[in-house]
Amino acid sequence: MSEPRRSIATVCLSGTLEDKLAAAAAAGFDGVxxxxxxxxxxxxxxxxIGRYCRDLGLSVDLYQPFRDFEAVPPARLRENLRRAERKFDVMEQLGTDLVLVCSTVSPEAVDDDELAAEQLRVLADRAEARGMRVAYEALAWGRFVNTYEHSWRIVRRADHPALGLCLDSFHVLSRDGDPALIRTIPGEKLFYLQLADAPKLDMDVLQWSRHHRLFPGQGSFDLKTFAGNVLEAGYTGPLSLEVFNDVFRQADPKPAAVDAMRSLRLLEEQLGIPVADPAPDLDGYAFAELLADPATATGLSDGLAALGFAETGEHRSKPVRRWEQGGARVLINASASAADTAEIGALAVESSDPLRSARRAEAMSSPILPRERGPQEAGLASVAAPDGTGVFFCDTGAPDGWLSDFRDTATAGEGLITGIDHVSLTQPFDHFDEAALFCRSVLGLEPEEVTEYAAPFGMVRNRGMVDATRSVRIALNGTLVRRGEWAPAVRDPQHIAFTCTDVLAMAEKLRASAAPVLPIPDNYYDDLDARFGLDLELLGSLRRCSVLYDRDSDGEFLHLFTELFGSRVFLELVQRIDGYAGYGVANAPVRMAAHRRQRLTAFGAASRNS
Amino acid sequence: MSEPRRSIATVCLSGTLEDKLAAAAAAGFDGVxxxxxxxxxxxxxxxxIGRYCRDLGLSVDLYQPFRDFEAVPPARLRENLRRAERKFDVMEQLGTDLVLVCSTVSPEAVDDDELAAEQLRVLADRAEARGMRVAYEALAWGRFVNTYEHSWRIVRRADHPALGLCLDSFHVLSRDGDPALIRTIPGEKLFYLQLADAPKLDMDVLQWSRHHRLFPGQGSFDLKTFAGNVLEAGYTGPLSLEVFNDVFRQADPKPAAVDAMRSLRLLEEQLGIPVADPAPDLDGYAFAELLADPATATGLSDGLAALGFAETGEHRSKPVRRWEQGGARVLINASASAADTAEIGALAVESSDPLRSARRAEAMSSPILPRERGPQEAGLASVAAPDGTGVFFCDTGAPDGWLSDFRDTATAGEGLITGIDHVSLTQPFDHFDEAALFCRSVLGLEPEEVTEYAAPFGMVRNRGMVDATRSVRIALNGTLVRRGEWAPAVRDPQHIAFTCTDVLAMAEKLRASAAPVLPIPDNYYDDLDARFGLDLELLGSLRRCSVLYDRDSDGEFLHLFTELFGSRVFLELVQRIDGYAGYGVANAPVRMAAHRRQRLTAFGAASRNS
Incomplete structure (x- = not known):
């Protein structure tokens, strides 16, 4: 199957019409x-506007919506036809021949399929006379017509060449409609296909539709089956996105349009349309790079040393040191200039085929970043995640791999830390769903369940993205409400979590050193005791060493945090016992409060200072 | 009835526990x-924490929640009792004797009221032995027990002096429970009362409860009847707020706690408890004051002059000029220093008793603002609305009223403008519901329906607040999602809307002058034609003069906007025909796009510049 045309409704994006069209064109859409x-x-x-679209290389595929047309008394029909002619005037100027008519919600309308068909036939006649066509759509909350089967019965009954169907995945799947019957509709009667995903929400369907739609691959609808049936029926029009979402409506339309394009390409891939090289298998993290100012870099180096890491190499041309323990590698890049700065500048995954990973990223709207490179340095391809973090595709074992950019200074010792378990990134508010889709489409990771929890300064959500073998995990975090000026706590925290074979043993060692372990308060352990009735010796060790504990249906989780380095980065040691699959988010509020105490230095400072 | 004790759950507020306690105490709560x-x-x-509370003058009225206790197998009961003892330890230290037990949602529990009662009796025995009590609450989503009637049957069956009920308005009213039966419960068995309001939402009740509760008076629950029944039954404990709300959870806890306190006082007033002087009748606006830098003030003055206003006075000691037409008075205060600045610094309402208005404001947690005043100047009392706008209480006709602060320079002419119809204020994101409650409790205005609409840069909501005679209207606006960096449009627009007896005649006059009328595009009028089929002459006039049109079930609305003065303030002329009650919000997106064009000066500048 060849690549279909891709279209997007202007309602998906923020801004004036001109902003929206420019963003759609820049992201590579064919139409709007x-x-x-x-x-x-x-x-x-x-x-x-029509000319502007054509200048941008966009066709105007549809004009919408035309509401409350059918099954009305004669006087209203006359007014509605007059209204339609005015809109045909607009369409003529825009240069489009297709109008969307949604099933009526008018109190004036009657429940009479024959009348609806008859009036739609009159409308189609008018449209045809002007070289136009009408796509009739069943709204999920239509007063009488609210399933696609019903809209198809009416269109079939009207039997007019200028009248066909518009199918919208939201309206069908939000009502648990069966998309199988779509295959019985002749392809030439399928005039238009609108695609939207959504999280499964138990709420009024109109509110759900108007505020919470998502791009395909970001929600929980089975769009592969839905769109597959439409294509199988013989539909040849564009795949078009129609997403009403409160967050996208106020986000920068340029990245939002790229997010939208990525969602279509991922869906096309699921439909068997060859749009990109398949995602190569991943095999864990090659490294994570921390960017810091020199003073904070020193603190980070001391912290890693305290955790048993050794400095094993220095970069041939940049102020970057390599630290290692077991299979865990961290690069510390001391080139940041602002004080108190540390951030995860990049993460690198081991790809079974780095070049193919790079080609896939480009096909998934994530261009390879230009990169300064010394004459003898490895040609590492990297792309930017939506939050700006660089993502490298590596083959560490290759002879001319990234390790050759470093002059080796020591050998990594073995210790209790064996690798990177996950990297946790707080997403900018507007980009949470986009980040998950980036991981999915570019890296081939699969999303885990979204967890929401109440943190000291507001609600937070967490979603893990993992590869098939769970060798690469990225924990995405974001707030449910964009933060305002209040909340004098850590902004957009990020951390690297290392796999540790024995967190308690490690924690006992750290107790004896000056390691910057984050102190966890007694109240937490008193509650742990009440909730789990842990063995008293274990509880005592946890308490003594500030190790946190969680449990899921599979197993147990021991973890420990460091204090902050700079204003937002910290490290974690994690031990998954018997297949525990989560990230210990139940303990995140305790950690957040503890990091805030570290930043404020003393109990009560908040109230004294404000 | 005397004033009850007032309490608030720490979950209502943002921050660490210490932040929350400090905010609750500062707002005047008695307990938490x-x-x-x-x-x-x-x-x-x-x-x-217990000591800190006592130092702040707060009692610890309840510890919560204790979950999934009752109707379980014996081994689980033993564990649950052990868990309870640990929590009794905590309560002992905190200095509270009451724990909240919510009805179970555990898969281990069984549907057996006798067993539930028996096990709760055991728990009550343990509590009593330590001088404590247990308040049992039916969660709206409890597995077996999810109505207060059911929880009362179990408590009655258990028949233990240390076991009583906790009633939570949300759990009862979200399920459309009938609060009348509460009066049949003996007062001494009502151990605790939790109050929360909520908007009427058709969604999963648990999600509704955890994210969308509001303080009393901000939603649509009938709390007066609910709480009235509880008091009538003989309840003597505190009125306590328990509100889970995503916005409050991340807002500054200090104003949020004040908002909470105001909500309780308003509810108490509705219950007939004398907490404040009743709100005096209002009789329109005395004036609105615009604060601007000198250059923008000149632009505003020219704009008012173009609208037919006359400069009628100058303030005796401040750089403030008075402008008048008919009953509309605007003060222009030219003392702002930053360029391109104009904002509504204050609005003033005519009160039948300004002193009583001020006393009521103070009782409703809105202290009278200190004010610099010259020796011969009027003693005007003002308070600050949540967005910082000053609100004055005036009696313009009084001999020593505010007018005497001005040296008269001219007499106001009569024109087509007769007064101020409304003032429109965009609320800071965190304070929308607080602003409505301020208007309600302090000014005695009543809320109109919330309208939500899609604007070019995101979703917006609008709520009118009006007095009984519709002489004072305040239109509150806010975004559904807090805006981020995108949206290079007008931030937090504000405007004064003047009543005009003939907007079209006025508009024709303005066309002949250099008045800064906001141009409205042809597309708007083409759509108006399609939608309403207006008389062609009227449509032509509207189009020629950039007058906008709306219609509701009562009547019609003609309105016209000026361009912006500074970066956020503009003026509007409105004409309500046959009792039109709205604010023309259907036209707001068109106005917003037009103001953005004004700010960007040329079509396409956005895409060229970014």
Missing amino acids: EIFENDLIASAASPAD | EIFENDLIASAASPAD
Whole structure:
């Protein structure tokens, strides 16, 4: 199957109509659906907008929505036809021949399929006379017509060449509709296909639709089956996105359009359309790179040393040192200039085919970043995740791999730390779902369940992204509500979690050293005792060493945090026992409060200072 | 009835436990419910927290929640009793004698009221032995027990002096429970009362409860009847707020606690408890004051002059000029220093008793602002609305009223503008519901329906607040999602809308002058034609003069906007025909796009510049 045309409704994106069109074109869309309200607020005439689209290489695939047309008394029909002619005028100027008519919600309408079909036939006649067509869509909350089977019965009954169906995945799947029957509809009667995903929510379907839709691959709808049936029926029009989402509606439209494009390519891949090289297998982290100012870099180095890491190499041309223990590698890049700075500048995954990983990333709208490289340095390909973190594709074992960029200074010792378990990144508010889709489409990771929890300064959500063998895990975090000025705590925390074969043994060792372990308060352990009735000796060790504990249906989890380095980065040691699959998020609020104490230095400082 | 004790659950507020307690005390609460997770994350021991509360003048009224206790197999009962003893230890240290036990959601539990009662009796025995009591609460989503009637049957069956009920308005009213039966419960068995309001939402009740509760008076629950029944039954404990809300959870806890206190006082007033002087009748706006830098003030003055206003006075000691037309008065205060600045610094309402208005404001947690005043100047009382706007209480006709602070320079002419219809204020994201409650409790305004609409840069909500005679209207606006960096449009727009007896005649006059009327695009009028089929002459006039049009079930609305003065303030002329009650919000997105064009000066600048 060849690549289909890709379209996006202007309602998916923020801004004026001109902002939206520019963003859609820049992301590589072939066409757009013009949402009426966007046009009405524009000072450009429909003809100017049509020209602007063509200049940008965009076709105008659909004009929408036209509401409350059918099954009405004669006087209202006359008014509705007059209204339609005015909109045909607009469409003519825009240069589109297709209008979306949604099933009526009008109190004036009656429950009469024959009348609906008859009136839609009149509309289709009018449209045909002007070289136009009408796509009829069943809204999930339509007053009488709210399933695609019903809209198809009416379109079939009207039997007019200029009248066909618009299928919208949300309207079908939100009502648990069976998409199998779509295959019985002749392809030439499928005029338009709108795609939207959504999280499974138990709420009023109209509110769900208007506020919480997502791009394909970001929610829980089975769009592969849905769109597969539509294509199998013989549909040849564009795959078009129509997503109403409160967050996307106010986010920068340029990255949002890229996110949208990525979602379509991933769906096409699932449909068997060859749009990108398949994602190569991953085999864990090659390294994580911390970018810090020189003073904070020194603190980080001391911290890693306290955890048993050895400095094993220095970069041939940059202020970057390599630290290792077991299979865990951390690069410390001391080139940041602002004081108190540390951030995860990049993470690197082991790919079975780095070049193919890079080609896939490019096909998934993540261009390879230009990179300064010394004459003898390895040609590492990297892309930018939505939060700006660099992602490298590596083959550490290769003879001219990234390790050759370093002058070796020592050999890594073996210790209790064996590798990187996961990297945790707080996403900018507007980009949480985009980040998950990036991991999915570019890296081939699969999403885990979203966990929401109440943290000291607001609600937080957490979603793990993992590869098939669980060798690469990325924990994405974000707030449910964009933070304001309040919350004098750690902003956008990030951390690297190391796999440790024996967290308690390690913690006892650290107690004897000056390691910057984050102190966990007694109240936490008193509650642990009440909840789990742990063996008293174990509880005593946990308490003494500030080790945290969690349990799921599979197993147990021991973990320990360091204090902050700079204003947002810390390290974690984790031990998964018997297949514990989570990230200890139940303990995250305790950790957050503890890090805030570290930043404020003394109990009560908050109230004294404000 | 005397004033009850007022309490608040720490879960209502953002921050660490210490932040929350300090905010609750500062707002004047008598006690708190300590939410377990807040304590667990604290480094202070329960005894220290108890002492801190007592130092702040707060009693610890309740410890919560204790989950999944009852109707379980014997081994689990033993574990649950052990868990309870550990929590009694904590309560002892905190200095509270009451624990909240919520009805079980455990898969281990069985549907057996007798067993539940028996096990709760055992728990009550243990509690009594330590001088404590247990308040049993039916969660709306409890597995077997999810109505207060059911929890009361179990408590009655257990028949233990240390076991009583906790009633939570959310759990009862979210399920449309009938609060009338509460009056049949003996007062001494009502151990605790939790109050929360909520908007009426058609969604999963647990998600509704955990994310969308509001303080009393901010939602649509009938708390007056609910709480009235509880008091009538003989309940003598505190009125306690327990509100889970995503926005409050991340907002500054100090104003949030004040908002909470205001909500209780308003509820008490509705219950007939004398907490404040009743709100005096209002009779329109005395004036609105615009604060601007000198250059923007000149632009504003020119704009008012173009609208037919006359400069009628100058303040005796401040750089403030008075402008008038009909009953509309605007003060222009030219003392702002930053360029391009204009904002609504204050609004003033005519009160039938300004002193009583001020006393009521103070009783409703809105202290009278200190004010610099010249020796001969009027003693105007003002308070600060949550967005910082000053609100004055005036009696313009009084001999020593505010007018005497001005040296009259001219007489106001009569024109088509007769007064101020409304003032529109965009609320800071965290304070939308607080602002509505401020208007309600301090000014005695009543809330109208919330309208949500899609604007070019995100979703917006609008809520009118009006007095009984509709002489004072305040239109509150806010975004559904806090705005980020994107959206290079007008931030937090504010405007004054003047009542105009003939907007079209006025608009024709303005066309002939250099008045800064906001141009409205042709596309808007083409759509108006399609939608309403207006008389062609009227449509032509609207189009020619950039007058906007709306219609509701009562009547019609004509309105016209000026361009922006500074970066966020503009003026509006409105004409309500046949009792139109709204604010023309359907046209707001068109206005926003037009103001953005004004700020960007040329079509396409956005895409060229970014």
